Amino acid sequence: MGCRASFPVFAASCPSAGLACMSHSDRAANHAGLRVPRFLSFPTQHLHGGRSLLLIIVRGMEIFRMDAKAEKLALFRYGLIAPLIIERLPRGELTRRAQEIAARTYDIPHSKRTSVSVDTLLDWALRYRNGGFEALAPKPREDRGQSRTVTPQLASLIERLKRENPHRTGTTLLRELALSSGQDTPALSASTLYRFLKQRGLSEKQLLAPAVHKKFEAEHSNQIWQADMLFGPWVRRVNGGRMQAFLHATLDDASRLIPHAQFYASQGLDASLDCLRHAVAARGLPARLYIDNAKIYRSPQLARIAASLGILIVHSRPYQPEGRGKIERFFRTVRDQFLANLDPKHALSLEELNDRLWIWIESVYHRSEHSALGSTPLARWQRDIEQIRQLPPATDLRRLFFHRLDRVVRRDSTFLLHNRLYEAPPHLAGQRVEVRFDPLDAAEVEIWFQGKLDIAARPVDPVVNGQLPSVKRTAAAEPEPTGINFVELLKQKQEKE
Incomplete structure (x- = not known):
C-alpha cells in the first residue's frame, strides 16, 4: 500500500483500462449504466513541429485538442479512475476502491503533490462520465493570453x-x-x-521578418528559366598550376531540366552569357529568365540580348534567395552526386571536368525520377515540346550574343579592346565606332560605323606596326575660290551708301 509509482498499476483481475475506451460498441457502457462517449485518440506530434497534441474524436464529430501537458495529466487521471468507471459498482464498492487508490502515493505530472483524495477521485470519475476523456484535462484560464498587468x-x-x-x-x-x-x-x-x-x-x-514566400512552379516547360553560378573545384591550368572553376547553369522551372551547364574560368558576365547562348541553342527560348540581383545580371549587354530574343528578365529581391530554390537544389545535387565523387588525387583540366559533367547530367540527372515531378526531368520537358519557342533557322545566334562597345579610332588607325590593339581602316581614324565581338573568342572583331558593318578588325602587333610606314591621307582637291570676303563686302556696302 505504501509503494510509489509514476503511473498506477492494478491487479490482473481488473480489466484493462484501455479496452472500454477503444471499444466501438456501447453495449458494455450501457450495461454498466454509464454515459461513456465513444472516442478514438491518436498522436499528432508529426503535424505540429514536434509538439504533441491529442485529438479526441467523439460522437457528433466534435474535435477537442490538448497540448502535451494537458494530455499527460488527463492520461494520469484516467489511469487512476479506470477501476471506478469500467463497470457498474455499488456505492460502497465504489468508495472502497477509491479509498484503496487514494492510499497510494504517485508521481503526479507537473505537481509536487504525491497523493490524491477520495473526493477528488470521485469528482474525476463523475467528470469522465459526463464529459468523456477531454473532461479530465485541466480547464484553461478564461483570461489566458491576456495580460492582467498591461492595461x-x-x-x-x-x-x-x-x-x-x-x-x-x-x-x-x-x-x-x-x-x-x-x-x-x-x-x-x-x-x-x-x-x-x-x-x-x-x-x-x-x-522585421521577411514576407512569406509561396511555393511556385511554372505550368509549361520553357515558361521560366533560372540561372545562377556555383563556386566549383580547382582544376589544372593548361600552362601549369591550378585555378578555380565556376559552374554557370540554367534550369527549366517546370521540368527541372538543365538546358546548359558548364564550368568556366570566370564568374563574370562573359561566362554567364556564353552559358545562356548554349542553353538557347540546345533547348529553345524561355519566356522569362529569373536571375538574382548581382551586378553582372544587370548589364546592358544582357538586357539588349534578352530584348532581341524576346525574353523577359526578372530579378529576385536582394538578400531573398528563396525564389531560386530549385537551382540551388540542383547545385546541392551537383555537390553531393558529382563533385563528391571526383578523384581528388587526379587533377582535371577545365575541358575534362566539363566532359564528365555532361555525361553525368545526360545519363543520370536527366533520366532519374524527380520526387516533386513523379517523372524524369527529360520526360517532363518533352511533354511540352510542341509549345517550345524556337529561333528562326536563319538566325545567327553567335553574332546575336556579341558584346557591343564604343571605341574611338586613334590617328594611327588602331583602337584598344581588352588590352589588345586592333587595326581599323584609315578613313575611320578619329571616328567613334561600335565594336562587336565574342568575349570568349576575340579573334573575330567587327567594326560598325553609323549602323552599318564596315569591316572586320585585324589584331595588331605593336612591334611590327611601328616599323611600317604611315599611311598618308589622300589630299582632297582644292575647291574653286568663291570671291566672297566679309571685310570686302562691308567696304563695298559702305561705298554704295
Missing part, C-alpha cells in the same frame, strides 16, 4: 512605440514608459514586457 491603454502605447521603431530594445521601452508617465520606475517588469511583445508579435525579429 489596454498601456498596450496600445507599447505597440505604437515598437511599430514606430522595431529596433527599440526592451530596456529603452521601459525607460521611455517610465519617463512618459512621470514615474521613476516603469509600471511593468521586463519579463512581463518581453512576454507581451512576443505574444503580440511585436519583437524585433517578428516585426
Whole structure:
C-alpha cells in the first residue's frame, strides 16, 4: 500500500483500462449504466513541429485538442479512475476502491503533490462520465493570453512605440514608459514586457521578418528559366598550376531540366552569357529568365540580348534567395552526386571536368525520377515540346550574343579592346565606332560605323606596326575660290551708301 509509482498499476483481475475506451460498441457502457462517449485518440506530434497534441474524436464529430501537458495529466487521471468507471459498482464498492487508490502515493505530472483524495477521485470519475476523456484535462484560464498587468491603454502605447521603431530594445521601452508617465520606475517588469511583445508579435525579429514566400512552379516547360553560378573545384591550368572553376547553369522551372551547364574560368558576365547562348541553342527560348540581383545580371549587354530574343528578365529581391530554390537544389545535387565523387588525387583540366559533367547530367540527372515531378526531368520537358519557342533557322545566334562597345579610332588607325590593339581602316581614324565581338573568342572583331558593318578588325602587333610606314591621307582637291570676303563686302556696302 505504501509503494510509489509514476503511473498506477492494478491487479490482473481488473480489466484493462484501455479496452472500454477503444471499444466501438456501447453495449458494455450501457450495461454498466454509464454515459461513456465513444472516442478514438491518436498522436499528432508529426503535424505540429514536434509538439504533441491529442485529438479526441467523439460522437457528433466534435474535435477537442490538448497540448502535451494537458494530455499527460488527463492520461494520469484516467489511469487512476479506470477501476471506478469500467463497470457498474455499488456505492460502497465504489468508495472502497477509491479509498484503496487514494492510499497510494504517485508521481503526479507537473505537481509536487504525491497523493490524491477520495473526493477528488470521485469528482474525476463523475467528470469522465459526463464529459468523456477531454473532461479530465485541466480547464484553461478564461483570461489566458491576456495580460492582467498591461492595461489596454498601456498596450496600445507599447505597440505604437515598437511599430514606430522595431529596433527599440526592451530596456529603452521601459525607460521611455517610465519617463512618459512621470514615474521613476516603469509600471511593468521586463519579463512581463518581453512576454507581451512576443505574444503580440511585436519583437524585433517578428516585426522585421521577411514576407512569406509561396511555393511556385511554372505550368509549361520553357515558361521560366533560372540561372545562377556555383563556386566549383580547382582544376589544372593548361600552362601549369591550378585555378578555380565556376559552374554557370540554367534550369527549366517546370521540368527541372538543365538546358546548359558548364564550368568556366570566370564568374563574370562573359561566362554567364556564353552559358545562356548554349542553353538557347540546345533547348529553345524561355519566356522569362529569373536571375538574382548581382551586378553582372544587370548589364546592358544582357538586357539588349534578352530584348532581341524576346525574353523577359526578372530579378529576385536582394538578400531573398528563396525564389531560386530549385537551382540551388540542383547545385546541392551537383555537390553531393558529382563533385563528391571526383578523384581528388587526379587533377582535371577545365575541358575534362566539363566532359564528365555532361555525361553525368545526360545519363543520370536527366533520366532519374524527380520526387516533386513523379517523372524524369527529360520526360517532363518533352511533354511540352510542341509549345517550345524556337529561333528562326536563319538566325545567327553567335553574332546575336556579341558584346557591343564604343571605341574611338586613334590617328594611327588602331583602337584598344581588352588590352589588345586592333587595326581599323584609315578613313575611320578619329571616328567613334561600335565594336562587336565574342568575349570568349576575340579573334573575330567587327567594326560598325553609323549602323552599318564596315569591316572586320585585324589584331595588331605593336612591334611590327611601328616599323611600317604611315599611311598618308589622300589630299582632297582644292575647291574653286568663291570671291566672297566679309571685310570686302562691308567696304563695298559702305561705298554704295
